[in-house]
Amino acid sequence: MAVEEKDIKEVADALGKKFDEFKEKNDKRIEGLEAEKGKLSGQVDTLNEKLGELDELKTSLEQELAALKRPDGTGTKAASEHKTAFMQFVRKGIDTGLGDLQAKALQIGSDADGGYAVPEELDRSIIGLLKDTSPMRQVCNQITVGTPDYKRLVSLGGAGSGWVGETAPRPATGTPTLGQIAAFMGEIYANPQATQTSLDDIFFNAESWLNGEVAREFSEKEGAAFTSGDGVNKPKGFLAYDLVLESDKTRAFGKLQKLISGAAGAFTGDNLIDLIHSLKAGYRSNARFMMTNLTVAYARKLKDSQGNYLWRPGLEADKPSTLLGYGIVENEDVPDVAADANAISFGDFQRGYTIVDRIGTRVLRDPYTNKPYVGFYTTKRVGGMLVDSQAIKVLTLSAA
Template identity: 70%
Template sequence: MAIDEKDVNEVAKELKGAFEDFKKANDKELDAIKAEKQKLEEKTDKMNEKLGEIDNLKAELEKELKAAKRPDAAKGKDVEAHKKAFLQFLRKGSDDGLADLQQKAVQVAVEADGGYAVPEELDRTLLQLLKDESPMRRVCNTITVSTSDYKKLVNLGGAGSGWVGETTARPATNTPTLAQIVATMGEIYANPQATQTSLDDVFFDVEQWLSEEVAREFAEKEGSAFLTGDGTNKPKGILAHTLATKADDARAFGSLQKLVSGSAGVFSGDNLIDLIYSLKRGYRQNASFMMNGLTVAKARKLKDTDGNYLWQPGLQQGQPSLLLGYGIEENEDMPDAAADANAIMFGDFKRGYTIVDRMGTRTLRDPFTNKPYVGFYTTKRVGGMLTDSNAIKVLALSA
C-alpha cells in the first residue's frame, strides 16, 4: 500500500487532536489535584492551629490546678497591718503611719517621696503572676536581691592535673580562672488607671486588680527585654549577646554558639538534632526548645525518614508535648522563621540565664494628672545576666 502525504497529514491531525484531548484531561487532573491539595493544606493548617490551641489549653489547666494547690503564705501581724494600711492608701490616699509600717513589715528603708513599697504578700503574688504570664520567668533562674549592684563569680575552668609515682615530685598545676558577671539592671513601670468611684466600691478588689494589671504590663516589657534587650536602661537579653559558630572550647566566654540551618528561612529535623547534640550532655537533662507559635506549627509538620512525626502530644496530665523528646516553651517574642532569623533556641535556661529582681515593688498614687481617674504609678528594679553561655544554643535560619 502506497503512503502519500495526505495519509501523514491525517495521522498528524489525529495526533494533534489526541494531544489536545490529553492536555485537557491532564490539565483537568492537575487542577483537581491542585484544588484537592489546597483543600488538604487548608484542613491541615486548621487542624495544626486547633492542635496548638488544645496543647496550650492543657498547659493552662495544669497551671491552674497547680496554683489551686499552692498553700497560702503565712501572714504575720506586721505584714497584715502593712497590707491593710497600703490598701487604704490605694482606695483613699491616706498614708497615716504607712511609712513606719512598711519598714517593719518589708524591712527595707525607703525614702518618703510619696511612693510606698507594695506589701510582702502582694509582691509575692505579683511575682507569681509574672511567672505565669512570662515564658522567660518560667524557664529561667530567678533570684531576689536587696541591692541593684548584683555580681557573681563564675569558674571558667583551667585547673591542671597529672599522673605521678609514689615518690615523684608534685609541681604546681594551673589555677582555675574566675570571671565576674554583673546583672544589667533597669527600672520597669506600669501606670494602670481606675476611677475613684470604683475604688470606693466595696465590691471592687483593688488588690487583685492592681496585681493583674501591673503583672500584664510588666510581663510584656520584661519578656522582650530578657530575650532581646540591649542593656540600655533595661536587662541585656539572651539574643543580644554575641553569637559565634565556634564550639564551646573555642568560643569566648559570654558568647553563645550559633548553628546555621543551611537554608534561608527553613529548618529541618536534622537541624534540630544537630542543635540538641551541640549541647553537652550535662545540660541536655533539663533542656527545652524555645520558639514562637508559628515556628512550633512548622516544627509540628516535620517527620523522620520512617514517616514518624518529630512532635508528639502530651496525652497524660503533667506531661508536656515533646519535640524529639524535649519540651517546647512557646515565646511570642522569639523571631519568626524567616531568612537569617535566630528563630529557635535550645538549652538549659535555668543554668544559662538569671533574672534578678530588686526587692520591693513601689506604687505612687496619682489622683491629679488624669482626672477623674486615679493613676497607680508602679515601679520595680529588674535585671538579667547570662550566667552560662554554654548552656544555650541558637539556630539561625541562614543559607
C-alpha cells in the same frame, strides 16, 4: 467553676484525636495529587491551629489546677497590718501611719521620691503572676536581692592536672580562673488607672486589680528584654549576646554558639537533632526548645526518615507536648521563621540565664494628673544576665 483532673483529661483526649486527624490530612497533603494539595493544605493549617489551641488550653488548665492546690501564706501580724494600711492608701489615699507600718514590716523607710513599698505578700503575688505569664520566668533561674545591682563570680576553669609516677615530683598546676559577671539592671514601670468611684466600691477587688494590671504591663516589657533586650537601662536578653560558630572547646566565655540551618528561612529535623547534640549531655536532662507559636506549627509538620512525626502531643496531665522528646517553651519575643532569623533556641535555661529582682515594688498614688482617674505609678528594679554560655544553643535559619 474550679478546674478538676477530669477537665484536663478531656482536653488531652481531644488533643490526641485532633493530632490523629492532623496526621491523616498532612500525610494526604504530602502524598496527594497536585489538584488536591491546595484544599488539603488549608485543612492541615486549620488542624495545626486547633492543635496549638488545645495544647495551650491543656497547659493553662494544669497551671490553674496547680494554683488552686497551692496553700495561701499567712504572714506575720506586722505584715498583715501593713497590707491593710496599704490597701486603705490604694482605695482612699489615706497614708496615716503607713510609713511606720512599712518600716516595721519591711525594715525600710519611705522613698525619698515619694510612694510606698508594696506589702511583701502583694509583692510575691506580682512575681507569681509574672512567672505565670512570662515564658522566660517559667524556665530561667530567678533570684531576689536587696541591693540596686548584682554581681557574681564564675569559674572559667584552668586549674590543670597531670599524671605522675609514684615517687616523681609534683609540679604546680595552673591557677583556676575566676571571672566576674554583672546583671544588666533597669527600672520597669507601669501606671494603671482606676476611677475613684470603682475604688470606693466595696465589691471592687482593688488588690487583685492592681496585681493583675501591674503583672500584665511588667510581663510584656520584661519578656522582650529577657529575650533580646540591649542591656541599656534594661536587662540584656540572651539573644543579644554575641552568637558565633565556635564550639564549646574554642568559644570564649559569654558568647553563645549558633548553628546554621543551611536554608534561608527553613529548617529540618536533622537541624533540630544537630542542635540537641551540640549541647553537652549534662545540660540536656533539663533542656527544652524555645520558639514562637508559628515556629511550633512549622515543626509540627516535620517527620523522621521512618515517617514518624517529630512533635508528639502530651496526652496525660502534667505531660507537655514534646519535640524530639524535649519540651517546648512558646516565647513570642523570639523571631519567627524568616531568612537569617535566630528562630529556635535549645538548652537548659535554668542554668544559662538568671533573672534578678530587687526586693520591693513601689507605688505612688496620683489622683491629680488624669482626673477622674487615679493613677498608680508602680516601679520595680529588675535585671538579667547570661550566666553559663554553654547551656544555650541557637539555630539560625541561614543558607550559609
